[in-house]
């Protein structure tokens with residue numbers, strides 16, 4: 001059975017909130033796999049058109065330092081997605097003993113290589129390497145992860161640039177599911193520099209500007225938000241996005257009926273029934289789906305969409321490089 005919540009108000013020249021359909025028993029599942037697949041098909045067509053127009057095939061180079069098993073899986077998924085959308089790709093593997101200098105040298109080579117459209121260094125890097133130095137070393141125009149301080153700064157100033165893939169994934173899922181954000185209350189749980197902070201920027205900034213942000217009223221909660229306060233903030237929210245890494249952090253009593261809950265968290269836990277490892281998010285999915293209007297599952301929610309947004313960023317980098325090359329040759 002569906003309930004129809006109707007509310008509307010007008011802001012000159014801006015969007016209206018009209019109605020939100022909510023299943024009164026169970027939340028609608030935001031299927032990141034299916035939505036991702038649709039977007040990857042479109043990206044595949046766009047890549048083909050780009051190449052058929054005489055441009056070089058977009059290319060993504062990933063760098064892994066060390067042998068973190070999770071990083072291996074993430075990079076493998078990214079390489080598979082590249083194949084799906086027609087982007088060529090390569091993974092460069094460096095030993096865990098690699099120095100910062102050696103990694104910077106490789107990044108410099110990739111920055112100078114015109115056949116490389118996008119460069120990503122899979123995080124985390126070993127402790128002898130400074131993560132910020134590495135993120136800043138990737139050329140801003142090849143920084144498809146959006147972690148360079150120039151792209152971060154551009155996002156903060158609502159300017160065109162590369163937006164990190166996970167925040168972009170959350171935005172795309174919200175838009176795809178027609179979740180109203182304009183003037184709505186949103187809570188972002190987490191304040192990390194690579195995920196939650198850029199996400200909070202994207203959620204609250206002005207939709208009229210280059211980043212086409214979401215115009216929500218955003219509250220950021222983090223490890224020092226007392227649990228009672230976290231619950232109070234979450235209960236006010238029309239949209240909750242949680243990126244913490246704590247299974248079961250968001251429970252049913254913390255969610256306003258009909259709210260949209262996006263779970264970014266990825267946690268590996270033991271399945272009590274089978275004894276095998278399984279992936280869960282930060283939200284108590286089975287409980288929260290009974291009150292939420294929409295909910296994204298883990299796995300199969302934000303994860304696949306994050307990889308898809310990396311593909312989007314890589315194609316964007318290739319298109320910009322082609323534009324710059326044709327501008328340069330016109331000047332000669």
Ligand SMILES: NC(=O)c1ccc[n+]([C@@H]2O[C@H](COP(=O)([O-])OP(=O)(O)OC[C@H]3O[C@@H](n4cnc5c(N)ncnc54)[C@H](O)[C@@H]3O)[C@@H](O)[C@H]2O)c1
Nearest residue numbers: 166190191192195222223243244245264265266302303306
């Ligand atoms: N789905 C994806 O594509 C994707 C991408 C990146 C990260 N992740 C996952 O998202 C989660 C967060 O990633 P990250 O890189 O931001 O992690 P992080 O460790 O850098 O940040 C965690 C954040 O959670 C906050 N926090 C910790 N305990 C809290 C509590 N009790 N209440 C409220 N806030 C609390 C901290 O203040 C911190 O800002 C992880 O599980 C990670 O695996 C998923």
